[in-house]
Amino acid sequence: MLTIRKATSDDTLDAWDIRRTAVLAACAEYYPEAFLSAWVDGSPSDKWAHVVERDFYVAVDEGCVVGTGMLTVENGQVDAIFVRSSHMGRGIGRKMLHLLEALARDRGIASMKLDATLNAAPFYRCCGWSGDSISIYRTSRGLELACVPMTKCVALP
Structure with a gap:
């Protein structure tokens, strides 16, 4: 059973690994391999850990973190929707996005924005x-x- 919860500092390494593997798996046909490696290689910084704890949500399936999503409430920005490559195509990204949209609506955000990779x-x-x-x-x-x-109006009519 898939659940989505607020991320904690304990999710930092999982979030980093999911981002790395998802980018390498899903973006390979759209961006040069050397570029992708430069984008995702290395290890998470303290700044990354702070952002995960402050703004991330994680999708959990059978006790394993399988997806991430981030909402910056101050500006309605969505980022970091990544799904573990072994779990792609199961609707996890869509469920995460819908949750972030609902959270934005609950916080009075009328319009959301994001920067999508070409493949996404x-x-x-x-x-x-x-x-x-x-x-x-x-x-x-x-x-x-x-x-x-990209943008989306999420205000209730």
Whole structure:
């Protein structure tokens, strides 16, 4: 049974590993391998651990963390929706996104935004997000990658 809960500092390594394996598995056809490695290699910093504890949610299946998602309430930004490669295609990312949208709505956020990797943009469109233009996303490591800025109105009518 899949559950989603607020992340704790104990989830830092799982969140890092899920991000790394998901990026390498899902983005390989869209970005150069050397770029992907530079983006996700290494180990989590103290800053990463703090962000996980403050803003992340984790999807747990049979006691194993299998997905992540992040909502920055101050600006309605969604980030870090990653699913363990062994669990991709099971609706975990969609469930995480729906939870983050509900949390935003509960906190009075009317419009949300995200920067989708090229491979993820179709997924977000299927979930009701809008955006077609290509932009540049700058990672915390200073790398630049093509992305699709997307938005979604989540306010109740």
